[in-house]
Amino acid sequence: MTAAVELRDVAKEFPGGTRAVDGVSLSVEAGTVFGVVGHSGAGKSTLLRLVNGLEEPTSGSVLLDGQDISALGERRLRPLRREIGMIFQQFNLFRSRTVLGNVLYPLRLAGTDRAAARARAEETLEFVGLAGHGGRYPEQLSGGQRQRVGIARALATRPKVLLCDEATSALDPQTTGEVLALLGRVNRELGVTILLITHEMEVVRTLCDRVAVMEDGRVVESGEVYEVFARPRHATTAAFVRSERHSEPDAPLLERLRARHPGRLVTLPVADGNPALEGLSELLQLHGVDFTLVHGGVGEVRGRPLGSVTLELRGRPAAVEAVVAGLRVPGPVEAGAR
Numbered sequence: 001m002t003a004a005v006e007l008r009d010v011a012k013e014f015p016g017g018t019r020a021v022d023g024v025s026l027s028v029e030a031g032t033v034f035g036v037v038g039h040s041g042a043g044k045s046t047l048l049r050l051v052n053g054l055e056e057p058t059s060g061s062v063l064l065d066g067q068d069i070s071a072l073g074e075r076r077l078r079p080l081r082r083e084i085g086m087i088f089q090q091f092n093l094f095r096s097r098t099v100l101g102n103v104l105y106p107l108r109l110a111g112t113d114r115a116a117a118r119a120r121a122e123e124t125l126e127f128v129g130l131a132g133h134g135g136r137y138p139e140q141l142s143g144g145q146r147q148r149v150g151i152a153r154a155l156a157t158r159p160k161v162l163l164c165d166e167a168t169s170a171l172d173p174q175t176t177g178e179v180l181a182l183l184g185r186v187n188r189e190l191g192v193t194i195l196l197i198t199h200e201m202e203v204v205r206t207l208c209d210r211v212a213v214m215e216d217g218r219v220v221e222s223g224e225v226y227e228v229f230a231r232p233r234h235a236t237t238a239a240f241v242r243s244e245r246h247s248e249p250d251a252p253l254l255e256r257l258r259a260r261h262p263g264r265l266v267t268l269p270v271a272d273g274n275p276a277l278e279g280l281s282e283l284l285q286l287h288g289v290d291f292t293l294v295h296g297g298v299g300e301v302r303g304r305p306l307g308s309v310t311l312e313l314r315g316r317p318a319a320v321e322a323v324v325a326g327l328r329v330p331g332p333v334e335a336g337a338r
């Protein structure tokens with residue numbers, strides 16, 4: 001199957017020597033949502049600009065629908081650009097144009113005739129939940145509504161791919177949820193492939209099928225979202241994921257828990273394919289060990305359970321030791337052990 005977007009060993013070096021993107025390969029399958037996360041300066045924006053042709057790679061190739069865009073001249077690139085829509089953190093709407101005028105703009109650029117453009121723009125505004133708002137100006141709208149206009153404008157020409165540059169970073173949590181739900185519909189109902197960059201794992205958790213984590217211009221880890229959340233392999237990924245797994249106690253909380261609970265503290269990850277909790281009660285019974293649940297929580301990522309529970313184990317030291325040894329937990333478990 002041809003990927004909607006593919007990067008093959010792409011590097012981008014700016015004058016002055018900054019390698020903003022340094023040997024990145026990734027593949028976004030058509031019809032999926034792919035997220036790129038990373039801290040400020042990791043190279044995410046540059047990566048997006050390489051995909052929409054605003055930057056040329058220093059080396060490597062960028063392919064859209066199997067076509068290498070780095071090899072195309074401006075004239076042949078133009079129709080391909082129409083296959084790509086883009087939305088921005090600060091919405092980038094034309095303030096002097098109405099909502100309808102903003103959505104009509106790319107259609108006019110594409111040469112769509114007046115009546116067809118108007119019908120398309122209105123249909124798109126209805127899809128994003130802004131029917132009847134066409135005559136308003138951006139400054140008369142809330143942030144969430146402005147981003148909906150941004151989405152309508154990006155979708156007006158019916159692109160196959162939507163690029164999202166920190167699309168929800170300027171929005172409050174509730175509005176973020178609404179915009180993410182809309183982007184989910186864009187993907188599912190319109191079949192649009194989405195490539196987004198963000199520093200918010202919440203966006204990845206709710207929307208993405210796959211994720212790549214960037215640091216210093218490189219992809220340090222990538223994979224299916226649940227797998228990356230449940231079993232992060234790189235320290236940067238683990239730090240991003242931890243911020244979303246509020247249930248895992250950090251060092252200060254662990255200190256407070258220890259002050260309250262003199263027994264052995266053990267944190268067990270809860271995830272699909274993690275057998276730690278199965279057989280726990282038998283193990284406790286077998287060794288005559290008591291427990292108290294002192295902290296934890298389990299949420300959902302892509303419809304699958306993810307979280308952790310921290311238990312205080314109490315009993316004879318050798319018995320507690322035997323329970324800990326018997327817990328079949330992959331990876332770093334005993335965050336709470338001492």
Ligand SMILES: Nc1ncnc2c1ncn2[C@@H]1O[C@H](COP(=O)(O)OP(=O)(O)OP(=O)(O)O)[C@@H](O)[C@H]1O
Pocket residue numbers: 014015016018019020038039040041042043044045046047
């Ligand atoms: N046009 C440019 N000229 C020179 N250096 C640049 C240019 N654009 C980006 N850089 C540098 O490349 C690196 C990556 O920047 P980039 O904006 O892609 O990162 P980012 O992950 O998107 O960060 P942010 O979220 O802050 O935008 C940074 O060190 C940045 O200063």
